[in-house]
Amino acid sequence: MLGSAIIVFRETLEAALIIGIIAAATRGVAGRNHWMIAGIVMGLAGSAAVAAAAGSIVGMASGFGQELFNAGVLGIAILMLAWHNIWMSAHGKELGNRARETGREISDGKRECSVLFAIIALAVLREGSETVLFLYGIATAGGESAYTMFIGGLLGLIGGIAVGLALYVGLLRIPLRWFFGVTSLLVLLLAAGMASQAARLLVQADLLPSLAAPLWDTSNFLPPDSIIGTLLHSLVGYDARPSGMQMLFYAVVLVSISIGMKLTSKPQRSF
């Protein structure tokens, strides 16, 4: 039971952290909750579909369908996070004011909601399909242990959600003055970390060269399977033995989004 709880916890954690950050970052956006729930439901439905098709996905693209699919999901998520951050750097102030004054329509707010929906659906999809496969495996294997393992899985799920919720609540306590700065930074690092993960998948499929691998090795100093290592992996893309290609992807995404944010944050309009 503990084993399955840990597995599901690990798989849920990343999606839960992403949702926690995005939920905080979009505070004040009208209709946000509906879009978030829709994103989670869509992500779960997608997970079930991907898990069901896992057999054929594995065989696609001469055996590297899984890597391409996941790298594609990560790529779209990075674009959405970039859009979100650049949008936020233009509208953050407005949203801050809006926390007090209600009823004001924000230009582009609708589009931000669909971006939010997509980010959450993609986060749930990526982690969810593995969880569905794992739980499906337990269910089909049957036996008397199946029931307790399933309960364990549920506990792991609750644990992951609890951590995401804790992060959300913690972020909301940050004073409004720094709030958008902090959440933007978190989203920025999240996107860069995803880029590094995408690079790792493409190297694994031999579609990209690794450039030097590993570039460094900090697995003794901060093991990737430790609690802090796992959290840092999900939040900022920590990897104990990254390849050169991963670092390149990380840096390119980090710099490009930062430039985009700088360009849009210049006060051009007054509200």
Added chain:
Amino acid sequence: MKKLLLLSLMLQTCLVYAADTEFNLVIREHRFEPAELIVPTGKKIKLLIENKDSTPEEFESYALAREKVIPGNSTATLYIGPLKPGRYPFFGEFHESTAKGVVIAQ
């Protein structure tokens, strides 16, 4: 059974010198066979993992920085290395208590 193992071992040594340096792992009853895979250093290696169980497994290795889901009764391919001499543990995340192994680069 012994003969079969010997045969597969011989086949493996033949495949070592194929264009892509290929190695095979089999998952059976939530265990990796062989549990110790000896590979050459400094070479990119194509690893074929055949899951003979009906349940899915996830090949995962922190040391190799690799992660891949292998559905039941199917084969997955991934590339590892080039590796420096050393031991690179891996495990099956869905059955971590039994599915354990190590890639030894020498």
